[in-house]
Amino acid sequence: xxxxxxxxxxxxxxxxxxxxxxxxxxILVGVLGPIGNAPARxxxxxxxxxxxxxxxxxxxxxxxxxxxxxxxxxQRTFIPTGNSVxxxxxxKAAAFLPGLPIIIHALGIGGAWVLxxxxxxxxxxxxxxxxxxxxxxxGFPAALLLAAGPCAxxxxxxxxxTYTLTAFLLILWGLQRPNDRRRLAAACFxxxxxxxxxxxxxxxxxxxxRLARLRRFGAALVFVACFCVTPAAYALYMWERFGTPxxxxxxxxxxxxxxxxxFVNVGDAIAQGAFxxxxxxxxxVIGLLCVQGGIAIGRDRFLLAPQDGRMMDSLESGLWxxxxxxxxxxxxxxxxxxxxxxxxxxxxxxxxxxxARRFVRQPTSFLFWIxxxxxxxxxxxxxxxxxxxxxxx
Numbered sequence: 171x172x173x174x175x176x177x178x179x180x181x182x183x184x185x186x187x188x189x190x191x192x193x194x195x196x197i198l199v200g201v202l203g204p205i206g207n208a209p210a211r212x213x214x215x216x217x218x219x220x221x222x223x224x225x226x227x228x229x230x231x232x233x234x235x236x237x238x239x240x241x242x243x244x245q246r247t248f249i250p251t252g253n254s255v256x257x258x259x260x261x262k263a264a265a266f267l268p269g270l271p272i273i274i275h276a277l278g279i280g281g282a283w284v285l286x287x288x289x290x291x292x293x294x295x296x297x298x299x300x301x302x303x304x305x306x307x308x309g310f311p312a313a314l315l316l317a318a319g320p321c322a323x324x325x326x327x328x329x330x331x332t333y334t335l336t337a338f339l340l341i342l343w344g345l346q347r348p349n350d351r352r353r354l355a356a357a358c359f360x361x362x363x364x365x366x367x368x369x370x371x372x373x374x375x376x377x378x379x380r381l382a383r384l385r386r387f388g389a390a391l392v393f394v395a396c397f398c399v400t401p402a403a404y405a406l407y408m409w410e411r412f413g414t415p416x417x418x419x420x421x422x423x424x425x426x427x428x429x430x431x432x433f434v435n436v437g438d439a440i441a442q443g444a445f446x447x448x449x450x451x452x453x454x455v456i457g458l459l460c461v462q463g464g465i466a467i468g469r470d471r472f473l474l475a476p477q478d479g480r481m482m483d484s485l486e487s488g489l490w491x492x493x494x495x496x497x498x499x500x501x502x503x504x505x506x507x508x509x510x511x512x513x514x515x516x517x518x519x520x521x522x523x524x525x526a527r528r529f530v531r532q533p534t535s536f537l538f539w540i541x542x543x544x545x546x547x548x549x550x551x552x553x554x555x556x557x558x559x560x561x562x563x
Contacts, residue, residue, distance in 0.1 A: 193317035200553025211559025221557035234274035265421035269366035312526035320548035321516035337363035432499035463491030
């Protein structure tokens with residue numbers, strides 16, 4: 171093996187590390203920026219790690235410590251972040267799936283944070299490999315857009331985004347070559363992980379359609395069985411603990427999210443004076459989901475799928491993008507109608523595929539560079555707000 175071949179062999183790792191460095195530069199700009207701490211800023215560890223253990227992280231940490239029903243004194247610690255006590259319903263924590271609390275319980279806060287960041291580094295390698303396999307030269311710009319995303323801080327904090335992203339990337343990477351048993355196993359493992367951490371992991375079941383279109387019906391059943399493990403186990407736990415397997419739905423409703431016609435949330439945000447630069451970027455990302463989803467479905471609209479084919483431009487990825495776009499267009503929260511919608515879209519990696527391919531064709535692409543700069547700017551601002559205890563998404 172000559173020197174050039176050795177360099178090519180390590181190219182994915184080199185590019186992933188470059189994207190990872192950009193990711194951390196954006197986060198540190200926010201964390202070290204001139205932003206004062208919010209009165210509600212949490213001090214769970216009493217260390218620098220608290221920058222990454224804010225807002226919903228408190229729920230995951232306390233579920234790991236106390237289970238899904240908190241003692242009254244622990245409930246009162248949620249008042250600064252806008253929660254009323256006593257919790258109604260009393261099992262309000264059931265809205266959070268058990269994957270991350272189990273990891274925190276097993277590894278501690280510090281260990282879980284390290285694992286989260288190691289997984290995001292793996293995500294960048296997978297993102298590079300998936301895009302590069304489908305279009306030579308697209309790997310690095312695709313990984314860079316992911317690393318510099320507007321919700322970058324959540325991928326390095328005690329949040330579920332990294333784990334859900336890992337699950338979907340394993341599915342995409344595995345189903346690119348479903349005849350390879352190791353890659354099919356990776357896809358099935360991704361199917362197991364996806365619904366273990368976040369509600370939107372439910373969309374992972376769409377990818378069983380890929381195996382069905384390949385006439386791999388046995389493999390499709392195994393994929394679905396892997397997907398069902400955690401939801402079934404969690405439903406049984408809720409039934410035994412709370413008397414109903416549907417406690418999660420009552421808990422979810424306590425946040426008062428409601429559903430409206432598409433883009434009513436944008437109009438409400440404008441009317442309430444809550445439409446900011448983040449709202450503009452959210453609308454742009456929803457547009458990406460719609461356009462790229464349509465492109466993906468248009469390029470893979472046949473009943474039978476290719477044995478070794480594209481996954482970013484696939485029927486399944488297109489449906490995933492469109493369904494996420496519907497949620498983002500219709501989800502509406504009191505006082506902050508677009509709350510969390512940008513974060514919901516942050517894990518839908520194929521949405522930026524078209525922008526990465528445009529960079530390959532034209533390195534001076536205005537769309538690529540304006541997207542990268544906008545992503546990075548909002549990412550740095552979000553990191554600053556979140557790490558100092560202010561609400562972001």
